[in-house]
Amino acid sequence: MIVDKIKKREVQAVKNKKSNVDIPVGKWLKCEQCGEILYKEAVIKNLNICPNCGYYFRMHIDRRLELIIDEGTYERFNLDIETTNPLELEDYPKKLKTLREKTGLKEAVACGTGNINGEKIVICIMDSGFLMGSMGVVVGEKITYSIEQAIKQKLPLVIFSVSGGARMQEGIISLMQMAKTTSALTKLDEAGLLYISVLTDPTYGGVTASFASLGDIILAEPKAMIGFAGQRVIQQTIGESLPEGFQTAEFLLEHGFIDKIVERKDLKDTIYKLIMFHKGGEK
Amino acid sequence: MPSVKLSAWEIVEIARNPKRKTSLDYINEIFDDFMELHGDRNFKDDKAIVCGLARIENQNYTIIAEQKGRSTKENIERNFGMPNPESYRKAIRFMKQAEKFKRPVITFIDTKGAYPGIGAEERGQGEAIASSMFEMAKLKVPVISIVIGEGSSGGALAIGVANKVFMLENAVYSILSPEGYSSILWKDSSRYKEAAEKMKLTAKDLYDLKVIDKIIKEPQKNGEVDFEKLANNLKKEIISSINELKKLDDKNIVQNRYEKFRNMGEYIKL
Ligand SMILES: [Zn+2]
Numbered sequence: 305m306i307v308d309k310i311k312k313r314e315v316q317a318v319k320n321k322k323s324n325v326d327i328p329v330g331k332w333l334k335c336e337q338c339g340e341i342l343y344k345e346a347v348i349k350n351l352n353i354c355p356n357c358g359y360y361f362r363m364h365i366d367r368r369l370e371l372i373i374d375e376g377t378y379e380r381f382n383l384d385i386e387t388t389n390p391l392e393l394e395d396y397p398k399k400l401k402t403l404r405e406k407t408g409l410k411e412a413v414a415c416g417t418g419n420i421n422g423e424k425i426v427i428c429i430m431d432s433g434f435l436m437g438s439m440g441v442v443v444g445e446k447i448t449y450s451i452e453q454a455i456k457q458k459l460p461l462v463i464f465s466v467s468g469g470a471r472m473q474e475g476i477i478s479l480m481q482m483a484k485t486t487s488a489l490t491k492l493d494e495a496g497l498l499y500i501s502v503l504t505d506p507t508y509g510g511v512t513a514s515f516a517s518l519g520d521i522i523l524a525e526p527k528a529m530i531g532f533a534g535q536r537v538i539q540q541t542i543g544e545s546l547p548e549g550f551q552t553a554e555f556l557l558e559h560g561f562i563d564k565i566v567e568r569k570d571l572k573d574t575i576y577k578l579i580m581f582h583k584g585g586e587k
Numbered sequence: 588m589p590s591v592k593l594s595a596w597e598i599v600e601i602a603r604n605p606k607r608k609t610s611l612d613y614i615n616e617i618f619d620d621f622m623e624l625h626g627d628r629n630f631k632d633d634k635a636i637v638c639g640l641a642r643i644e645n646q647n648y649t650i651i652a653e654q655k656g657r658s659t660k661e662n663i664e665r666n667f668g669m670p671n672p673e674s675y676r677k678a679i680r681f682m683k684q685a686e687k688f689k690r691p692v693i694t695f696i697d698t699k700g701a702y703p704g705i706g707a708e709e710r711g712q713g714e715a716i717a718s719s720m721f722e723m724a725k726l727k728v729p730v731i732s733i734v735i736g737e738g739s740s741g742g743a744l745a746i747g748v749a750n751k752v753f754m755l756e757n758a759v760y761s762i763l764s765p766e767g768y769s770s771i772l773w774k775d776s777s778r779y780k781e782a783a784e785k786m787k788l789t790a791k792d793l794y795d796l797k798v799i800d801k802i803i804k805e806p807q808k809n810g811e812v813d814f815e816k817l818a819n820n821l822k823k824e825i826i827s828s829i830n831e832l833k834k835l836d837d838k839n840i841v842q843n844r845y846e847k848f849r850n851m852g853e854y855i856k857l
Contacts, residue, residue: 510740512713
């Protein structure tokens, strides 16, 4: 379920000795779309968008929080958990430890409460810098816990997805997180609470096939790659090349699977407006 | 009965054997008067999932089953048991009717996975799988899922959100195929046998991981599976589990299923 395109970028990032997220080592970074060498500070100031071609860089959780949540209002949920390594893979715990040190992240998702223009919400943000945002038991549990907190505190839920899908290293247990998160969303639905799913580049596999596709409202960033099956798998199966623009946010909008494509600069206000449109529905 | 311990890869080969019994074989053997009904009322009748009504004595059932072909011709017709979104939408239609008419739902899982195609993506394969699980999680009737062959990826789980999950002794259930797993995790698709061992995809592994509730033995006769005996045992298990589950009221049948999936996967608190 991990997408080939993502892989390629990951390899590239390692080659260039910089992360594929937004905080590379050094002051400069190369745009993946136009190839321009950019001053890092200038990119960050520009909402992590290439000033030359408009390419959307993937974002570290902390940067996304800065852009979406009112300053000083984010409170992370006190849920520090770790995988039991159900497949008993030798190198997996070591890999997680290295990633934690390298990224400053605990896992591929961060969850808590915070305000959007003064409106309190439950917010989950995924990060592609942590094992491609893949969903194992920790991500599944944190998303589920956040859904339960939204119900308990009667708050709208906003999830920013970016993921290669279910996490291979935890095997069937990762697959089961799809059913776990989905089951929890049925309860949020019954409670009459709003769930806004925001799809960012890339969102694939078991995340697309579970909570990311179940928002009351589904938004996407422009040109984000979104799908169930990875492009190489599809190509190998059908033996022909894929149409231009296949699996982009624009493609999904055209086929009726997302509500709206929203530019990064407008995301916070759009989410705020949507929250205000849905007031009074809670049971 | 030979008691040779099979390797995980050998079990994968048994589960995939084209001569292995398919969903319709079990349905026709276990139920009376199975009537297949077609279509998602929206786009088409996708034949990788078979839906219909059936009965055992006085109990009506809704059947939802992934169906591999039993011949090359049938395999082409059934897309080798790999559902397109319309299959899951057909399944959703039958789930809702099952609830309306208070029929327990029995699903049979046997697929290499949801079909990876252009049309499947255009018509929202991810959304279809997510919605199928969503509707299944809410059902106010008892649901039993039986993994009879290959249960691979979200394409299998889409019809697997059940109160009880049974698995045949030589079936497999996994995040994806061992070939896919080794090529993604180790960048080496030739290590599929090793992957099969690592993945914990056998009935015993999954029972230990609390992913499934019961292993259905595959009794042997003259070196082959005694299908009649197997189907008969499975029938008894279906009847007794449904009788148990029918004691739960609407709210508790949903809650029973919810708790099962809510608790999927252990973790360590730091
Ligand atoms: Zn650029």
